[in-house]
Amino acid sequence: MTKNKIWLSSPHMGENEQKYIKEAFDHNWVAPLGPNVNGLEADLEGFLGEEKKIAAVSTGTAALHLALILLGVKAGDEVICQSLTFSASANPIVYQGATPVFVDSEPDTWNICPGALEDAIKERTALGMKPKAVIAVHLYGMPYKVEEIHAVAGKYDIPVIEDAAEALGSHYKGQNCGTFAPMAILSFNGNKIITTSGGGALVCPDEDLKKKAVFLATQARDQAPHYQHSHIGYNYRMSNICAGIGRGQMEVLEERVAQRRGMHAFYTEIFSGVKEITLLRAPGTDYFCNHWLTAILTESFEQREALRLALDEDNIESRPVWKPMHLQPVFKDVPYYGGRVAEDIFDRGLCLPSGSNLTDTDRERIRSAITKFLSI
Template identity: 65%
Template sequence: MNEKIWLSSPHMGGTEQKYIQEAFETNWVAPLGPNVNGFESDLENYLSNQVHVAALSSGTAALHLGLILLGVQQGDEVLCQSMTFSATVNPILYLGATPIFIDSELDTWNMCPIALEAAIQDRIAKGKKPKAIIPVHLYGMPAKMDEIIAIANRYEIPVLEDSAEALGSAYKGQKCGTFGSLAALSFNGNKIITTSGGGALVTKSEVLKEKAIFFATQARDAAPHYQHSEIGYNYRLSNIAAGIGRGQMEVLEQHVDVRRKWNQRYQDFFATIPNVTVLKEPSNDFYSNHWLTAIVLASFEQREALRFEFESQNIETRPLWKPMHLQPVFEMYPFYGTSVAASLFENGLCLPSGSNLTENQWERIFLVLEVFF
């Protein structure tokens, strides 16, 4: 059996061990320390000089704290992109709030501004103005943020941007993760860079960053004894994991460049294949890190046939995210839109996209495609 080719595996840059070793040598083996501060600073410098970053244990933790900071409580409603991973939605339920799912549009596969505004108007008409909007930059492709932010401002609803898959992506020259009132990043093992497991909350307010860190460290009051006036969480990133992140930040742009190169290679191949669409930037306003290259095939049957063909060669692929409004655990919640997200899921497939794939592995991938098509 050939060696397994993964969809997107961790890719170390070489200097991570230096930061980890420093943590051991100085005994900063804790959820605080120089690497945590340094990693936050690295992210702030990369994203914008106008943002503040709190390093956390996961992207899910960042979304959870983001909703708390936006004042979301039990009984509130939160507008959420349906085409996403369940971690986008779960924190809404953690707080006892209700997710209101929004369909995708075909250009970026992200939150449809038309469906978003229709949902807002309908929820307000029903006497329930939503408390927040969560768009997602799916597979690294920026959402239509100008339109989404304009709608959010018109109805005075804050945006919590799920940028878990989009570090390194930009819209109209502005980095993803800097559009909303708050944003979440993920450094899970399969992301563009990793801290093994980890995430971050991005905000334009230093006060909100400190409040996030307060909640992430069990909400301990400033007292000589352990005193708590609010509910807190154990959500801070460790100094060792942050050390991995510092090393990864040094190769982030290289990882983006490689994934964009492979995406172009897929685009070139499928340019001559009928009825197959590759997710690509709809215009020069969009700059995707192409964390994962994804395609839509002519039918579900063709999608499954290709997936099984890759599987037979020990190559991992994956169907697109199953929309949240079709998930058994969420199907009882309201949905606004048509069938765009459902159709993408039915016929879509994510292809191997790792920045550490070898030329030999790419030859195996494209041999499968050439034989299949």
């Protein structure tokens, strides 16, 4: 008999999502916008603090696209992006007709390397192509080296866009990820810490910029009694139904973070004393990681694949870490700066089932499969 699938990270519904959705149906708020959208934005603003303003949109990718537009990125420009990330961090650069410039990771957090970042800025500027922005990612919920990255970018007067798609609930020195840069993005895709089914948010520094983002996200319709457009707009606003799911999810966010961190502790115990396997861990007490996904480094590509296939044999999903963007066929001709840190992490890195809804029975199956593999 086939065992039930244990997924890498599946949606985890609470008890109150239905309440907000029912209210939307009861009041016929099924069109885009409505009280749930306003409520979710307020909930997120209250959670993040730092007087940030939120524009709820259809995806995290849409939020990043809007951030680039608002920073004035245009065709022919260059934008620096962390290479070890999901493609959604880089694709919006191309939407604008700009060119991504990829930068290697550092081994402590697996995020964008400050030294390689400065090398990239110096060389691109010397070539007459000073980057218009830097996209820095909190990979798997691990905060990047905030002070070093922002110091480098600030030195050359280049704005940072904070890709916190995987990092809601993570913080650095007590400050929430998503609040360090002029603009940041969040994702509520089905596999994230909390979900709106599909959705995201742009984190803005003030109400004026939020209004500009919302204007662009609602087809950039001018103030007129007829349909008039003086700018190109986008259909990027979050629906009231999806926002209702998000409102219920926000009520259990801290619980979900604790459950994900509990899965990381579970794997830490399993791999204690296994010298050839290490976990992605916070490099110090300043870093608080939500451990959206628990990721490990094996001894070799062969060991990584052997473990992945052993888990798959027991119908347990695991997945190699993101393939670096500079290795992707679609980006084969764009500039890259750094060494082989990201490539090595990709070769040896594996993401393990990390969902907040995994049961004790699931965990015992995972433990058994890993223990069996390690004893071979």
